[in-house]
Amino acid sequence: MIESTQNKHIKWLMGIQKNKRQRNKEKLFVIEGIKIVEEIPRDWEIDSVFVSSSFKKENEKLLRELFLKKDIIIEVSDKIFDKIADTTTPQGILAVCKQKTFTxxxxxxxxxxxxxxxxxxxxxxxxxxxxxxxxxxxxxxxxxxxxxxxxxxxxxxxxxxxxxxxxxxxxxxxxxxxxxxxxxxxxxxxxxxxxxxxxxxxxxxxxxxxxxxxxxxxxxxxxxxxxxxxxxxxxxxxxxxxxxxxxxxxxxxxxxxxxxxxx
The missing domain is CATH 3.40.1280.10 (SPOUT methyltransferase, trefoil knot domain)
Incomplete structure (x- = not known):
């Protein structure tokens, strides 16, 4: 479990959230909240999922159903999640998704x-x-x-x-x-x-x-x-x-x- 904002995963995530240039360079974007996370299509590529320790404890079955690849789930402390969340009332889950391009x-x-x-x-x-x-x-x-x-x-x-x-x-x-x-x-x-x-x-x-x-x-x-x-x-x-x-x-x-x- 991550408990520091100095962790490399946290620094990377915050860069994706706040920096348009980094988002577009890595072709990623961040979504937050259980409702929008549940909207992710099964064929959409997900880079990683950050969850608070409380959310993980209360929603283990849901996480298994949504994300068959367990290695993409990153657990952080509730305190750290509050700091990385972009919403005023964080729900404890956010996902980093791949951008899609069309012609x-x-x-x-x-x-x-x-x-x-x-x-x-x-x-x-x-x-x-x-x-x-x-x-x-x-x-x-x-x-x-x-x-x-x-x-x-x-x-x-x-x-x-x-x-x-x-x-x-x-x-x-x-x-x-x-x-x-x-x-x-x-x-x-x-x-x-x-x-x-x-x-x-x-x-x-x-x-x-x-x-x-x-x-x-x-x-x-x-x-x-x-x-x-x-x-x-x-x-x-x-x-x-x-x-x-x-x-x-x-x-x-x-x-x-x-x-x-x-x-």
Whole structure:
């Protein structure tokens, strides 16, 4: 059992948690909490699992069921776990998982595919919520531009509630290359925009569609807007001038679902 923060395993773990460069270099990320750990697919590669001594004592059967490879489980004292945990009320378990990589050609394949594109989203909570909503809506893939918040930021991971394991997410995407691939695959790109003339429910969204959501403050770039097939406006009869990015994404996603369910 590890009882010191100076232990090499603890130092390594904290580097993965707090340092984006180290995470990406080693192609790893950290998840915390029993609910999200239980969401890890059986075929997803896990590097290691850290558990508090109390958690291990109370959940030995569960640990055996979840992790057949016992050599990946590292026990630490309750005091040390409280220090390495990223949450205010630690549950006693976290896992270091391998990042997965995907290609545009292998993700954009469905005849009537449904995709989400995020340009320069900065807030971890927004990104995590959009991923979770996209998972619930059954999207076929999510694409993040290079300027988006780090997908593997612990706050993003926590906000996804396990949805990060359920659908392909591509990072550091070049927008021109992505739009070219959409065009080749007959996927239209739709975005909410100040210049939008139609409401989303006036558009036919049953064919291949990619919903584009821009930066929380400035929206999508003008250069991107010019390449977008459909610009829409979301009705806002109240006094607020704009919607939260995750809320706007959810509204547009579920308009796609409404049309496809009713077709």
């Amino acid at each position: 545009l050609e292998k993700v954009i394949t469905k005849r009537n595919g449904f995709y989400i594109v995020l340009e320069d989203i900065k807030d971890p909570g927004n990104l995590g919520t959009i991923i979770r909503t996209g998972d619930a809506a059954g999207v076929d893939g999510i694409f993040l531009t290079k300027e988006c918040v780090d997908l593997y930021n612990p706050k993003v991971i926590r906000s996804t509630m396990g949805s990060i394991f359920h659908l392909p997410i591509l990072i550091d995407i070049d927008m021109d290359e992505l739009i070219k691939q959409f065009t080749t695959s007959n996927v239209s790109v739709l975005s909410a925009h100040l210049k939008g003339k139609r409401y989303p429910y006036d558009c036919d969204l049953k064919a291949g569609i990619a919903i584009l959501i821009g930066n929380e403050s400035s929206g999508i770039k003008d250069t991107t807007a010019k390449k977008t097939d459909i610009l829409v406006k979301i009705p806002m009869p109240g006094k607020a001038e704009s919607l939260n990015a995750a809320m706007a994404a959810g509204i547009l996603m579920y308009e796609v679902i409404r049309q496809r369910v009713n077709c």
